């Protein structure tokens with residue numbers, strides 16, 4: 001306890017804590033009893049569920065009565081289960097409150113009022129019904145709680161649905177609880193005192209992300225509570241709390257719109273599955289259900305894996321990072337990746353679609369047992385002969401209608417084919433039952449002569465044919481008569497036409513990449529093999545939607561895109577179309593753009609997506625993750641690094657150390673791993689550039705390290721404390737107590753375009769950073785003089 005406080009104040013706060021915790025304890029006991037009761041009732045209902053419902057099928061009344069009883073029982077069960085769930089949530093929230101009931105207090109006097117309101121803030125609200133509804137704890141998301149994050153003592157104001165409330169903050173106090181015990185508290189003149197922040201940041205990393213409710217900073221609060229316009233863009237350096245604030249924002253939105261918004265209407269796109277796991281505990285910890293979490297790759301797989309083997313962004317990156325310099329095929333691929341991610345390529349696709357309105361769609365003949373029922377040629381003629389509209393989707397619909405009819409006629413013509421009879425002979429007993437029932441019906445209705453045997457054979461054949469017809473019709477309804485892969489491939493099979501399509505699509509500077517012809521050859525060959533390069537996945541889907549009509553998700557109301565610097569314009573254009581009713585929050589750091597397709601520029605072009613009037617941009621510049629010496633080191637790697645404001649937290653200087661041979665390198669790293677493990681460092685990462693390098697490191701270090709090592713691959717995405725070896729791109733968005741950069745030599749990180757990758761890797765470290773290299777160090781690492789200057 002701080003001795004600056006009077007006994008009076010100290011006594012008051014201690015007494016209040018006692019009052020609050022004893023109320024929580026009583027509530028917990030009550031809820032625990034209730035939960036037990038409800039659980040018992042549910043078990044009881046389940047146990048007797050079937051007792052009342054043994055039915056006698058001969059008695060219709062019995063059947064109806066049973067149906068009613070069953071329905072009532074089910075409703076009762078559902079009701080009890082709802083009560084149970086609600087009570088359980090309450091219970092969990094109170095348990096969390098019990099550990100730390102509140103973290104702050106503000107005394108606020110509204111202008112024109114004599115009364116001062118003391119507002120205590122916690123992760124949920126607590127009202128004392130016994131004393132007439134006094135608010136003992138306010139939810140950190142309540143409108144008035146905003147004061148705490150935005151102001152120090154003095155004039156202050158906050159937004160409410162009814163307008164701005166102004167007044168005077170007379171006191172600001174911060175509390176620190178540990179396991180339900182008040183440790184200390186102090187009054188502060190600042191917005192959020194650095195003292196607590198320093199303490200929080202000094203703690204070790206966990207295998208999961210922490211919530212930051214108690215120490216949200218002012219600019220973060222602005223981002224969390226911003227709720228206007230279609231687009232919010234948040235940029236900030238590594239460790240500035242973008243992801244943390246984004247998760248708090250989701251919790252805030254779920255609270256603010258609790259009557260109308262549910263967690264499954266919020267979608268977060270994250271960089272990789274490891275990251276998904278890493279952040280998955282934050283919302284439940286705050287008492288909220290998790291939002292939907294996905295990756296772009298997951299979505300693309302979902303849409304395209306039936307047609308292609310879709311390359312993952314990691315495989316693409318692996319290919320780019322391990323390619324040899326000067327290899328022309330590699331150079332073409334690089335150019336292709338960049339071009340296909342650009343807004344111009346979207347224009348090219350749009351131009352190509354216009355071309356397809358006149359000619360060029362590839363159709364697939366409808367065949368049955370090798371016989372063509374409707375040829376591709378006939379479809380094409382019918383399609384392009386339809387001049388009622390230029391639009392593709394309605395023309396496809398009317399082609400489909402025509403095909404359904406054609407199929408019916410064509411399939412009926414096959415009744416005398418020998419295979420039909422053969423299949424009829426193979427009909428199952430159930431099918432034969434159907435045939436007999438039909439035959440009986442016809443017998444009853446017959447007029448005149450009727451050859452039962454002949455009719456039976458006919459019906460069997462009809463059944464066989466109707467099955468095939470249905471299958472074919474289902475294909476038609478799903479537009480399978482359209483050969484989209486071939487249509488897309490034809491774009492690359494006519495390299496000379498592309499300039500025209502670019503112009504037709506309205507590209508501003510219709511310029512193709514220098515190696516366009518090679519790009520076309522490479523892509524066409526991959527598509528021919530059934531491989532869809534990652535850079536083609538979005539363009540392919542875009543073309544598909546332009547042709548068939550856009551599939552949209554109307555349910556989602558908020559979309560958050562983390563690590564947005566690794567999304568190309570084409571990705572955003574697509575997301576906008578896919579989620580027409582959603583507001584978008586985009587978070588990123590242009591200095592961490594690691595993919596070859598990343599534009600690498602700022603987010604200014606994104607303003608155009610919804611227009612300036614509908615877009616808000618917030619820039620963070622303070623960074624919290626790493627110690628001051630680490631931030632100095634990493635910032636020195638960036639041209640604009642001096643704009644990053646470090647949080648003043650002391651720590652060891654980062655170490656850069658060279659080895660002459662691989663053996664030496666491994667021995668040095670193993671030694672450090674042993675040392676750190678002995679000192680109890682909780683999460684340690686050995687970060688390699690690629691997966692290939694990670695595997696080598698894992699094999700070499702395993703026998704030497706003397707501590708267990710875990711290799712993380714894109715398919716095995718579990719994050720646990722201990723020593724982890726992983727490739728750069730899987731470490732995105734995650735942090736570790738201590739980081740070892742496996743090999744930052746000139747050979748590995750030598751090119752200017754690898755600067756951002758190396759920066760991303762080094763910025764994963766919270767407390768310690770060791771950078772090793774073999775031979776010569778990377779020229780991208782800061783030089784000693786630079787460090788001394790900063």
Ligand SMILES: Nc1ncnc2c1ncn2[C@@H]1O[C@H](COP(=O)(O)OP(=O)(O)OP(=O)(O)O)[C@@H](O)[C@H]1O
Nearest residue numbers: 212215216217238239240241242243244624625733
């Ligand atoms: N207001 C805050 N209070 C306490 N800790 C904070 C705060 N803001 C950020 N942090 C901490 O800083 C670290 C980095 O935060 P986070 O991962 O959200 O940053 P980021 O901007 O998403 O980083 P990156 O771009 O490197 O992925 C985390 O440990 C987080 O808990």
